Amino acid sequence: xxxxxxxxxxxxxxxxxxxxxxxxxxxxxxxxxxxxxxxxxxxxxxxxxxxxxxxxxxxxxxxxxxxxxxxxxxxxxxxxxxxxxxxxxxxxxxxxxxxxxxxxxxxxxxxxxxxxxxxxxxxxxxxxxxxxxxxxxxxxxxxxxxxxxxxxxxxxxxxxxxxxxxxxxxxxxxxxxxxxxxxxxxxxxxxxxxxxxxxxxxxxxxxxxxxxxxxxxxx
Amino acid sequence: xxxxxxxxxxxxxxxxxxxxxxxxxxxxxxxxxxxxxxxxxxxxxxxxxxxxxxxxxxxxxxxxxxxxxxxxxxxxxxxxxxxxxxxxxxxxxxxxxxxxxxxxxxxxxxxxxxx
Numbered sequence: 001x002x003x004x005x006x007x008x009x010x011x012x013x014x015x016x017x018x019x020x021x022x023x024x025x026x027x028x029x030x031x032x033x034x035x036x037x038x039x040x041x042x043x044x045x046x047x048x049x050x051x052x053x054x055x056x057x058x059x060x061x062x063x064x065x066x067x068x069x070x071x072x073x074x075x076x077x078x079x080x081x082x083x084x085x086x087x088x089x090x091x092x093x094x095x096x097x098x099x100x101x102x103x104x105x106x107x108x109x110x111x112x113x114x115x116x117x118x119x120x121x122x123x124x125x126x127x128x129x130x131x132x133x134x135x136x137x138x139x140x141x142x143x144x145x146x147x148x149x150x151x152x153x154x155x156x157x158x159x160x161x162x163x164x165x166x167x168x169x170x171x172x173x174x175x176x177x178x179x180x181x182x183x184x185x186x187x188x189x190x191x192x193x194x195x196x197x198x199x200x201x202x203x204x205x206x207x208x209x210x211x212x213x214x215x216x217x218x219x
Numbered sequence: 220x221x222x223x224x225x226x227x228x229x230x231x232x233x234x235x236x237x238x239x240x241x242x243x244x245x246x247x248x249x250x251x252x253x254x255x256x257x258x259x260x261x262x263x264x265x266x267x268x269x270x271x272x273x274x275x276x277x278x279x280x281x282x283x284x285x286x287x288x289x290x291x292x293x294x295x296x297x298x299x300x301x302x303x304x305x306x307x308x309x310x311x312x313x314x315x316x317x318x319x320x321x322x323x324x325x326x327x328x329x330x331x332x333x334x
Contacts, residue, residue, distance in 0.1 A: 005329045
């Protein structure tokens, strides 16, 4: 028996590509936003409403990750922005996007000279947290119906995110959830996380998020 | 769920490492360090590994997983402590000025081979 010492991060290859992505997008001055959440939290509607508000002034592209179907991509394409679909079932039904797939998808865009590139990750609060994509910001969307303890149940997701969006606040009057407690739980995991509360449906609170996004644009 | 992807990443690294040897050795064991904060379930990773190596020249190798506790250091009161529950505040002074010292590892440490 012999031992070969390696000492290597399992995801070193993904991390290296993520670093290259970050450098490339910085050089091109493209703001990149990776949106993550559980399924049904309202990521796609949030993106729709955000794109409608920004598309006349800014050039936007979307990378849409789903296990299967092109439903979400079609919803966004209708808004007149370019969308590249990644269906992970071709990669074994993966529950997340890897940095290399982001690079490949971006290269498929007809017009790569963007102001903002949104990545809608696969709906899942576990796996996407482990795989860096090289975007400027990780945004986790949590809807009010999911309960206040999600940050505690999925701590890594809330550690790796800089922004948390509490969506569906229009439903609060009908729910027993304590939104302050939801925010506290997130802050106890990540004291620096910045929180926006909004309803993508009614657009209440949406403008604060849009203003923040516009401030991050690099051009 | 993403343990299959993780197992695939491990497979690539290990294969690459073993191909560097003069003669492709028989792999017994892979020693891994996995932090408790990482979203990897050891049993699921084990299951994924066995599925991936089946029929390859890494078949019958096993994963030896050392789970690493989540340790925080407080920059205000300088205490260092192990957390069991995901609250990243100092358990001594309540400060949020804490740094993760360990617990997010997902590392291959070494390979045990037959000589």
